[in-house]
Amino acid sequence: MNGTIRVGNLFGIPFYIHPSWFLVLGLVTWSYSSGLAAQFPQLSAGLALLLGLMTALMLFASVVAHELGHSFVAIRQGIDVKSITLFIFGGLASLEKESKTPSEAFWVAIAGPLVSFLLCGIVTVIGVTTTASGPLAAILGVLASVNLALALFNLIPGLPLDGGNILKAIVWKVTGNPYKGVTFASRVGQIFGWVAIISGVLPLVFFGNAGNFWNLLVGFFLLQNAGNSAQFARVQEKLTGLTAEDAVTHDSPIVSGNLSLREFADERVISGQNWHRFLVTDDDGQLVGAIAVDNLRNVPTALWSETQVKEVMRPITESTTVQSDQPLLEVIQLLEEQKLSVLPVIRKNGVLVGILEKAAIIQLLQSRTQPNPA
Structure with a gap:
């Protein structure tokens, strides 16, 4: 969620707050402090405000506990939790991937409401067993009722709510x-x-x-x-069912490292190709680096005929490539996470297949959604 503020970690999970949350915090604090002041006139304005703030923070702590319920079950299934975020409509636990089976997905979804039901029960028991009265009883009542409402609301059977995931x-x-x-x-x-x-x-x-x-x-x-x-x-x-190789761009910008810069310029640059960056391979077709058209400026024109592409190219790290048999959905997620538009695709033996572009994925998707001609 854009514009969030990282405030720390919760059990190793990055914890963020969206600026909209502060608006809700202020409204909830004002609402409950006004209610307490009206219900208990003996409270000073400052104390009522403090109790309202404490109540609001405990309510949001309940929301965080709800999201931790989802997170802990997901972690037990081997799913990383990327973050927990508080925002205007509540909380959101961002999971790295979906559960593998419907039963696992069910337990991740229902864990949050179960935590809220549990908190409602605990707060209710505390209120009854301690025979709380006055402002404390009112605050405990609010906490119990809000946790109950949080559980019931989230069980509405429609996405993006927990009930929808169930x-x-x-x-x-x-x-x-x-x-x-x-x-x-x-x-x-x-x-x-x-x-x-x-x-x-x-x-x-x-x-x-x-x-x-x-x-x-x-x-x-x-x-x-x-x-x-x-x-x-x-x-x-x-x-x-599609892999990275299925989305490789035809006629990908690939050149041999043994080409001279003059050959590279004549065959790939001056010939009218629109690429500005080319992948470089060795004699075995393995990816060894990349060269950009702008790199030609670093070498005097008089030396182009005796300078090979591999002498000017920049190395490519393995982390910026994807395997040809890697699921395309995983590749899309990688492109989004790393803010990339292009990735080289290689086989397990290092042989370069070509490049994969976001635009090619969109074209592939469009071709698969178009109705087949009769």
């Missing part, structure tokens, strides 16, 4: 197709999004009541994210 796992189990699970749960999420929007619009239109304005925001959030999930699932389904 539904996705169930449909995946029944159909054997994870993408059908995502698509179905996304559609349900969009339905709930429209319901939330309508429940916010109708009171505003007919009664001038903006009390359900939050429903509008939640509705748009559900609608947008559910739609994105469905679209991403369709893309994944189309690209499943």
Whole structure:
């Protein structure tokens, strides 16, 4: 999530806060401090504000605990958790990849609501066994009710909520197709999004009541994210089974390291090819480096005929290449994570296959989504 602020680690998981969270923190603090001040007039304004802030922070700690529930189950399945982020609509645990089976996906999804139910129970027991009264009882009541609401709301069976992920796992189990699970749960999420929007619009239109304005925001959030999930699932389904080699650009910019710079300039640069960077191979076809057209400027023109490409090229590290049999979906994720647009594709023996471009992936996807002519 762009614009987030890293505030540390939670059990080794990077923890971020989006600036929008501070707005919600302020609103929740003001709301609960005002409520406590009205309910307990003996409280000073400063103490009521402090108790409101403490309540708000404990509520957000509950949200973090909810996300840690997802994270710990994912980690037990061998899935890395890239981050936990607090933002205006709650929290988000970002996982490196999906679970391998529908049952594993089910347990990752339900872990968060189970933690919230557990916290609700613990807080309720504390309130009953300690016979708490006054502001403490009110705060415990708020914590218990909010955790219960958090669990129940997240169990709504539509993406991107936990209930949607539970539904996705169930449909995946029944159909054997994870993408059908995502698509179905996304559609349900969009339905709930429209319901939330309508429940916010109708009171505003007919009664001038903006009390359900939050429903509008939640509705748009559900609608947008559910739609994105469905679209991403369709893309994944189309690209499943494809490898990096399937998306290699035809006529990739490859030159032999034994070429002279004069030959390189005549055959590849002056000839009108639009490439600005070329991959360099040795006699066995293995990738040994790369040369850019701008590198020619570093060598006097008079020396081009006696200078070979391999003398001017720059080495390429193994970390900037992908294997030809690597799943294309993994390659796409690598391109996104490292902010790359091009990657060299090599075989296990180091022989260069060609380059893979983002544009080529898009073209491949378009070709697989076009209907076959009758």
